[in-house]
Amino acid sequence: MTTHLPAADPETDPRVRAVFEDIRRSRNTDFINNIWRWLAVDPALLERTWAEVKAVMGTPSSIDPLTKEMIYIAVSVANGCGYCVHSHTAAARAKGMSGEQYGELLAIIGLAGKTNQLATALQIPVDAAFDAAAPRP
Amino acid sequence: MTTHLPAADPETDPRVRAVFEDIRRSRNTDFINNIWRWLAVDPALLERTWAEVKAVMGTPSSIDPLTKEMIYIAVSVANGCGYCVHSHTAAARAKGMSGEQYGELLAIIGLAGKTNQLATALQIPVDAAFDAAAPRP
Amino acid sequence: MTTHLPAADPETDPRVRAVFEDIRRSRNTDFINNIWRWLAVDPALLERTWAEVKAVMGTPSSIDPLTKEMIYIAVSVANGCGYCVHSHTAAARAKGMSGEQYGELLAIIGLAGKTNQLATALQIPVDAAFDAAAPRP
Amino acid sequence: MTTHLPAADPETDPRVRAVFEDIRRSRNTDFINNIWRWLAVDPALLERTWAEVKAVMGTPSSIDPLTKEMIYIAVSVANGCGYCVHSHTAAARAKGMSGEQYGELLAIIGLAGKTNQLATALQIPVDAAFDAAAPRP
Amino acid sequence: MTTHLPAADPETDPRVRAVFEDIRRSRNTDFINNIWRWLAVDPALLERTWAEVKAVMGTPSSIDPLTKEMIYIAVSVANGCGYCVHSHTAAARAKGMSGEQYGELLAIIGLAGKTNQLATALQIPVDAAFDAAAPRP
Amino acid sequence: MTTHLPAADPETDPRVRAVFEDIRRSRNTDFINNIWRWLAVDPALLERTWAEVKAVMGTPSSIDPLTKEMIYIAVSVANGCGYCVHSHTAAARAKGMSGEQYGELLAIIGLAGKTNQLATALQIPVDAAFDAAAPRP
Structure with missing residues (x-):
């Protein structure tokens, strides 16, 4: 289809x-x-x-090719794009992603998905320290 | 609020x-x-x-701490969690993310957001080659 | 704004x-x-x-008013609607949601957010047993 | 399924x-x-x-039927609803959407998906000029 | 796949x-x-x-098992996770969800999806009365 | 922030x-x-x-400028990007969007948000007639 x-x-x-x-x-x-x-x-x-x-x-740039693919997978999962999850997981493997790294990537994505929901549910105010305009010590 | x-x-x-x-x-x-x-x-x-x-x-694990934060940011952006985007961007900077890396992270997230939408709009079938169950040459 | x-x-x-x-x-x-x-x-x-x-x-219907509000909150969190999260959390409290129930609601929403991402990342095939068209024993 | x-x-x-x-x-x-x-x-x-x-x-109303379908497709893509993308793309074609219009619709949806992520990643403050409550010149 | x-x-x-x-x-x-x-x-x-x-x-806790499953379904629908929608709809049925309750669950999820979009489109300011920090009468 | x-x-x-x-x-x-x-x-x-x-x-192209802005708003709402909703609503008004058109745009976005959730909750199979590969009569 x-x-x-x-x-x-x-x-x-x-x-x-x-x-x-x-x-x-x-x-x-x-x-x-x-x-x-x-x-x-x-x-x-x-x-x-x-x-x-x-x-x-x-x-070639300041982020290595495998890391780029893992970031791409992360966005594609959160946006629910099955095609993109498939194509970039295959690309990450082709660029050397180990089984251990894949497991950890999943763990980070899952944890982020969880705390994203918790912070939104609680409507937590952003700490002043995280503001890019905050004075730096 | x-x-x-x-x-x-x-x-x-x-x-x-x-x-x-x-x-x-x-x-x-x-x-x-x-x-x-x-x-x-x-x-x-x-x-x-x-x-x-x-x-x-x-x-400590097979993915370095800065990469973990960039993956976390990517998920949080796609899930639209302002609190999490703030806290993990601050964490990535504390772990050494350079301005150049930040710009590239943004470029990857933006590009993924774009192709995610395109693949969903076109309802593109997944290539057989991307199936983890596909025979490996 | x-x-x-x-x-x-x-x-x-x-x-x-x-x-x-x-x-x-x-x-x-x-x-x-x-x-x-x-x-x-x-x-x-x-x-x-x-x-x-x-x-x-x-x-009045087959789902009680407080449960309705908790379901509404859950959808609103996942869709990232701050206004709706606020208004329906207030409504749930007005309908008797206890602090303990609120904590559990958060735990369910967070867990679901996590496994949603994991199942999407892994592109897990749906078990035949979950198909509504599957034969019932 | x-x-x-x-x-x-x-x-x-x-x-x-x-x-x-x-x-x-x-x-x-x-x-x-x-x-x-x-x-x-x-x-x-x-x-x-x-x-x-x-x-x-x-x-019949102030937005023509084909435009309505294109807006419907846009929402359905961003919400990741495969069924709705299919049904409203078919409807748009039945209402006369040309191949050229389809390509442009895709381009707008993809671009919006990209800048949505960028604005969220950067947590850009809304310009005062965009506030509906701003004084009009 | x-x-x-x-x-x-x-x-x-x-x-x-x-x-x-x-x-x-x-x-x-x-x-x-x-x-x-x-x-x-x-x-x-x-x-x-x-x-x-x-x-x-x-x-066992302050939210009954069936309600928990309905909340889980709600999050999974909004996050677009087909696997999770399937598994938790099956679980809700196993825990006694009636056809009438299922229809009402759908109605709540659909309505929330609609008002979530409306509130986001209008960028409606949160009523002061909904702030958890507001003085209670 | x-x-x-x-x-x-x-x-x-x-x-x-x-x-x-x-x-x-x-x-x-x-x-x-x-x-x-x-x-x-x-x-x-x-x-x-x-x-x-x-x-x-x-x-200038096959989709008129105001329609383009309405499509952009639709994607931005569904992706929950407050900045983009603001900037493109202002742009649509500058390009002549009437109050009546704005109300109808909201109605379409809200309705799509609702049926998107319903179709995902029910995991409705796509009708064969909507497949672009289906034979045309």
Whole structure:
């Protein structure tokens, strides 16, 4: 079941082909996972989204690639996106996430989910010390 | 504004005092932030929550302390918990999160929020390759 | 801060006045809380919403009034609605929620928030036994 | 998999039959989609929900029918309701949503999902100019 | 589809076996539902989660067992966790939830979902009377 | 309260200044609302976000500008982003949203919030007719 049926051969559109070729080149694989085939419904959206994924997730930076994937999983779980949970858990494993790290990731996500609800239920006022505008000692 | 008014001196309850003393000892500070004062409404809930925070966030493990805080922030943002976003951003900074890392954390959270919505809108089927039960090459 | 400024005297509109009068009569109080004043922006929406609140929350039925409020709080917490958490926590207290019950309500909401995230992260298949269409022994 | 098994012939209940007949008449079709069959578990809930759908979505008003469906899709995506995303995407197409409009709808929903997370992560104070109570020049 | 493949015989791990045995004993059944098999990925997480479920849901207290399940369902619906909605709806039925109560539970959850969105859209200020710190008459 | 304190003069960074100048030029105003000042924490994130807002929201296309803002509000409400609800409600008014349209927008968002919860609670199977892959008559 899906709300959109992707084109049988989306690469007949040159903008789509250019993005798919860049995905294959950047990831060194022939595998184009479904989100890119579905986003081809709107080539401009496909181009922007791939450019952003490449800049944020695929460029060496101050957060290492595995940590990036674990953060992505965390957001996707809290937003309830099954597709994204699947694709980024697979990516985290491909980047070396151990079984132990996976268990701990789950524990953090679960604990955060719990205290998020508790703080919202109690409508706890934010401590003045946490305000970024608070004077620093 | 809050839905619960914590006791003026919650530590007259010995179970609450024991938890607060352990927080002060574990964190080496006199500062007890509001979530613990508010959770004292139910000493059993306070005890369980602190024990879990200590086990998950405060014990050396296969995920480093700063990464844990960034994952916690990610979940809290997606769940819309202002208190938790504040407290764990402060904790991440205390554990050394640089300005550059903070900017990248924001970029990952924002991008995930975007693709989460896109995948849900398109109801994209999960690629067979992402199934944990799929045969491994 | 608000996105809508309610009329100084919304009861000059006869449809709004009729709803407000029914609220006062049904609740036996002069207090009209803000949601009704804000919903007066659209009298049809105000009428439908009040009629539904009265039918669902204000009519004796198979779920007792306090339980109804606790369920309402639970949904409002998970949806992150501060206004609703405040108004229904006040309503639950007015209907007799004890401090002990409040602590347990928080514990259930927090635990559910945690296992919700865990089940989503693991993408756990639903047990066949839970399917309403499963054969009953 | 479902949590509720609808009656094989829900229309033996006269209240359910009356609603189903009104759905067929209003939509000029014999097709009763699943949400109505499932809501028949509680005839009062079915009646109220259908009356509200008819008043809000099926009555000519200041927002055109296709725009209404696109707004409905947007809420359903953000709330993660797969059933609703499917049913309202089908409805939007039936009301003339073009492929170009669909791509743009996706782009808006994705962008909003992104900036929603960013504003929450940064806990940005609302500009005074956005307050409905602010003085108008 | 799942993101984790549980061990064929998770009970070869003594910590997992101890939890599973306690589940069977406490519930007086041989049925171990999937969440416990999946959580066995991390024995410490499994132990903590089961201990919390037992303390919160399985211990006689000031909220009766059926009400607890209805609150759990409410949170799980709002958080969009299909697995949890299934497992706790089954549990509520096992604890005696009638068809009438189920219909009313749905009506409360639906109404709360509606007013949650309305209050957030209007950014309604919380009435001073709802503040737990407000003076009591 | 905020988690980030923006620079007093963010425009000393030439990348930030370039974006701010383009915002002023594109919108024909000197008013730079807070999200842009806060996003300046990461100039690359600021540049990408502004470019996307300009492409999606500020370029004439197949969805008119007011409809775009109403869709943006809908997502922001469901995601619980107070800042975004405020800024896009102000934008919708500036683009001509009437009081009547605002009331109807609220009614649609509220109704969708309600049926989203109902469909999730009942775990309603998607009708085959809604599948984009279904044969078209």
